[in-house]
Amino acid sequence: MKFSILSVAAAVVAIATAAPLTKRAANNNAVVGYWVPWGDVPVSALDMTKYTHINYGFGVMWKGAAAPTTITIDRYYDGDNIQQLTWINNALVFVRQNTNGNDAENPNGWGMDGIDIDWEYPGREGAPCNVVSPQDSANYLQLLKELRAALDLEFPSKHKLITAAVRVQPFDNGNGSPMSNVAAYVPYFDFISVMAYDIMGSWSSVTGPNAPFGTPPSPGDPFGFVQAIDSWRNAGWPSEKLVMGTATVNMDTQNPISQYVPFSPTVPKGGPSDSQEVNFYCNEGSAWSGQWKWKELRGGPLAAGPISPASGWTRHWDNQTQTPWLFQPSTKTYISYDDVQSLTVKVNYVKSLGLKGVMLWDASYDYNGELINVLNQVRDGVTPTSTASPSATVTTTMAPSTTITVPTTMTMTTTTIPTTTTTPVGPCVGVAAWNSATVYANAGTKVTYGGYLYTNQWWTQNETPSASAWGVWKQGAAC
Incomplete structure (x- = not known):
């Protein structure tokens, strides 16, 4: 079954125009990809079998003298195509015209x-x-209520979707604090996509992960993938309507010496496509964004492989946030990003909680389908694994002793390790004991620990096996 969607926003804010070319997965999980015309990749080049929705960006609503509200399809990139209509009507007309042709x-x-x-x-x-x-x-x-009613009236024979991109905290109440209960919004959205990225960047006080899984330790910004899920679900948002966002855009800073340290306030040029564009809508001056697209990293700092740094670069792994970062000592350039390893962690977690799915910003920035191939595994019942092999220059950054808040109850199994040597029996015969110094590069490697058999689900080193539902090690039978 095919589905199509147009996305609009309220009032004077920038909005994403979604035109999902949709193919529903058997398990109804969603893989949402944003596509923009300035990404230099035609939509025809995307592998549509890997997505359930494609969101076309952007339509921009703004208030001006010509009309109470105007919607444009980003004239700066897409040409002049203006609907001089007001509020909901402009969205309805755009959907109707582009659906009926x-x-x-x-x-x-x-x-x-x-x-x-x-x-x-x-x-x-x-x-x-x-x-x-x-x-x-x-x-x-109020907009959602009116929009839902108007869409149902305008298109009585087909349900038109209403979705949204949202931040890592629920909507603010009238006092400027995140709502503790968002149940009133649930009936009007088919799902929401949480933008669990742009957590840390040039606006932060120290270097840190752009899209952390676990919450960064202080002085990092206290948000992340797990925190976002926890915040929305605790406010009453149902798992079956929650899509978690990931990004192919990565951030760099200059003159740090490591992670979680101060850096130069001047944002350096990012990847080859980074430019000093002017924000015409906000009347801002020009500046570098510091952004690297995933495909640009793969053509430069990660040219040797998805987790293999090029000469002069070192790849690090932060256990606390389950994210990689790159550093080039000669230029003191730090890049925070997501890769096949960190996305595998996120996809596995989404599946373990039974969430609706995952979202990618943006589909045109991928490289040979490396990232969407990982995200697409949310649609099956198989635990996703990364097949990339680490290079000799991969280093591990040990996490500070802080705690990740997980939105589900975790059951930890503790066993007493005997002080005498015993001969493994049953499924553990011939299986090596877990070693903190060993790099377990290939998913599916079996070890014994604490009287149980464990199997790793992705690359790992120095992560103690446990019965955690979201950890790298999956507990098996007793030895």
């Missing part, structure tokens, strides 16, 4: 399935020029 500029239509809203953020500033009101979240709910 009667738009003069796009006679064949785009097959839209609904609307994806990217409001950054209700109740607090996201974009520098965003107008914030204490009533933002209440207005958002």
Whole structure:
């Protein structure tokens, strides 16, 4: 079955226009990919078998003198295509025209399935020029109610989706704090995609992971993949409507000496495509973004392989946040990013909690499908594994003694290790004991520890086997 979606946002905020070309997975899990026309990859080049939804970006709503509200399809990149309509009507007309194929500029239509809203953020500033009101979240709910009713009236024979990209905390209440209960919003969204990236970057006080799995230790910013899931579910958001976002965009900073240390306030040039663009909507000056696309990392700092740094670079692994980072001593350049190993951790966790799925920003920045191949495994019942082999220059950064808050109850099995040597029996015969110094590069490697058989699910070193549902080691039979 095919689904199509158009995404719009409320008020004066930038919005993502979604045109998902959808193929539903048998288990109904979602793999959402954003696609933008300036990514230099035609949508026809994407492997649609790896996605359930493709969101087309961007439509931008803004308030001006010409009309109460205007929606454009990002004229800076996509050409001049303006619908001078107001609020919900502009979204409905765009969906109708691009579904039925009667738009003069796009006679064949785009097959839209609904609307994806990217409001950054209700109740607090996201974009520098965003107008914030204490009533933002209440207005958002009212918009959703009216939009749902209008879509159902306009398209009585087909359910049009309403989805949204959201931050790692629930919407703000009128006091500027995250809501403790978002149940009122649930009926109007088919699902939300949490942007669990851009956690740390040039705006932070120290270097740190752009998209951490576990919460970074102080002085890092206290957000991450696990924290985001915990925050939304504790506020009443159902797992079956929760999609977790990942990114192919990576951040660099200059003049640090390691992770979680101060750096130069001047943002350096990122990858080859980074440019000093001017933000026309916010009237900002030009500046480098410091961004590296995944495909640019694979053509430069990671040219030797997805987890193999090129000469002059060193790859590190942060156990606390389950993320890699690169460092080039000669230029003092630090790059935080996600790769096949860290995404495997996230996909495995999403599956273990029964969440709706995963989202990728953005599909055109991948390299030979390396990242989407990992994310796509959320659609099957098999634990995802990374087949990449680490190089000799991979180093491990030990995590500080902080605790990750996990949104489910964890059962830890503790056994007493005998002080005498015993002969393994049953399934443990011939299996080596776990060793903290050994690099277990290949998923599926078996070890014994504490009287049990364990199998690793991805690359690991110095991570003690346990019965944790989200850890690298999967506990098997007793020896």
